[in-house]
Amino acid sequence: MSRKHHHLKGAEVSCCVKYFLFGFNIIFWVSKYSLCIVYLLKTLEKGVLSNLSSITDLGGFDPVWLFIVVGGVMFILGFAGCIGALRENTFLLKFFSVFLGLIFFLELTAGILAFVFKDWIKDQLNFFINNNVKAYRDDIDLQNLIDFAQEYWLCCGAHGPDDWNLNIYFNCTDLNPSRERCGVPFSCCIKDPAVNLFTFSCLSNLIFKKDLEWQKYIYTKGCVGQFEKWLQDNLIIVAGIFVGIALLQIFGICLAQNLVSDVQAVKANW
Template identity: 55%
Template structure:
C-alpha cells in the first residue's frame, strides 16, 4: 500500500529552473568580475588612486557594474532556490523588479526628452574624445563605434579638435595635428593592412577636404545612430522585449517559490 502526500509542496520544476538559470548568471558574473580585474591589472590600475585619476570614461566600469549585479543576483537566486530561502528569493525578486522599473522609466523619459538626452549624449561623447589617448579601452571603444556606425566625432569630424593630439592649434606639434583617428577613414578594398595614417592632415585648413570627403566619414556618430535606429527598430524592440520577458519570468518563478514555501511552513504549525 502506498500513500501520497496531499498537502502544500514546493514546485520542483520552478525551483530547478530558477536554480539553473541563476547558476549560469552567477558564473557569468564571476567571469565578468575576473575580466574587470584582469583589464585593470593589464593597465596597471589596481589601486584606487590610479582609477580615480583616469580621465574620460573607462569601459571596464560597465563590465564591473554588470558583473557585480549579475554575480549578486545570480547568487541570491541560485542559493535562494536551492535552499528554499525566502529572504534571498524576496531580495532577488525585489531587485529584478526595481531594475525592470528603472529600465521602463528611463525608456519613457528618454523618449519624452529626446532633445535633452541627445545634448547630454553628445557632450558625453565629446568629453571622451578629449581623453581618446588616455585609456586604451576607451580608445578601442571609440574606434569600434566609429567603424561600425561609419561616423566620425560626435557631431562632425571637427570634434577631434578637442583632443590635444588632433587639434589644429599652432601649439600642437603632434604629427596627428589636424587629423582624425584611422577609424574615421573609409575602408579601402585594395588595402589588406589597415592604414593608421589615413586621417593625417585631413582637417587642415589648407586642404579643405572635409566636406563631401571621399577619405573619411563626415557624419557625426550621434546623427549616424539616429539614422541607424529606425532601420533596426524591430531588432532593438525585440531585444528589449526578450530582456523584459526574462525579468518578469524570473520574478514569477521567485514569487511562486516564495508562496509555496510560505504555504509549506504554515502547514507545519498545525
C-alpha cells in the same frame, strides 16, 4: 472535509519550478563573474581607463564603480535565488522576487525618463564624444573604443571631421609641432575596397583638400548622427532585447512566487 484534507496532504513542491529557478539564477552568477573580471582588469592594470571619470560629466564619479555595484547586486540576488530554491527558503525567495521586481521597476522608469529627456541624453553623448576626442591619445582603451565606433558607424568625430581640431595632436594651429597636424585618426579613413586597407592619401595634406574632396578619403558624417540612425534602423532588435530581458525578469519573479506558494502549501499541510 475529507476531500480538503486529502488535497492538503497531496501538496508538494514542484521539482520543475524548483530547479528551473535554480537554473535561472545561474545567469546572475555568470553575470557577476563577468563584472568581477572588469573590476580585476581595472585593479591589475593601473592607469587603464583611469581618465574615464574625467571625460564624463558625473562630478568625478568613476563609472567602473557602477559595474562593481551591479555585480554585487547580481551576486546577492543570485545567492538568494539559488539557496532559496534549493533550501525552499521562503524568506530568500521573497527577497529575490521583491528585489527583482524593484530592478524591473527601475529599468522601466529609466526607459521612460530616457524617452522624456532624450535631448539631454543627446547633449551628454555630444559631451562624452568631444571629450573622448580631446583625450584620444591619453588612454589606449579609449583610443580603441573611439576607433571601433568610427569604423563601425562609418563616422568621424561627434559631428564631423572638424571636431578633431579639439585634439592637441590633430589641431591646425601653426604652433602645433605634431606630424598629425590638421589630420584625423586612421579610423576616419575610408578603406580601399580592393585590398580592405586605408588609402595612403587619406591623411596626407588633408587640410589642403576641400570639404567636398574629403568624402573621397574620410568619413564626413558625425558619430552622434550615425548612432541615432543606427538606433532607428535597429529599433526592433534593440527593443526586442529590452523586452526579452524584462520577460526574463517577470519569468523569474513568477517562478519564485510559485515556489513560495508550493512551500507554504506544504507547510500548511504540516
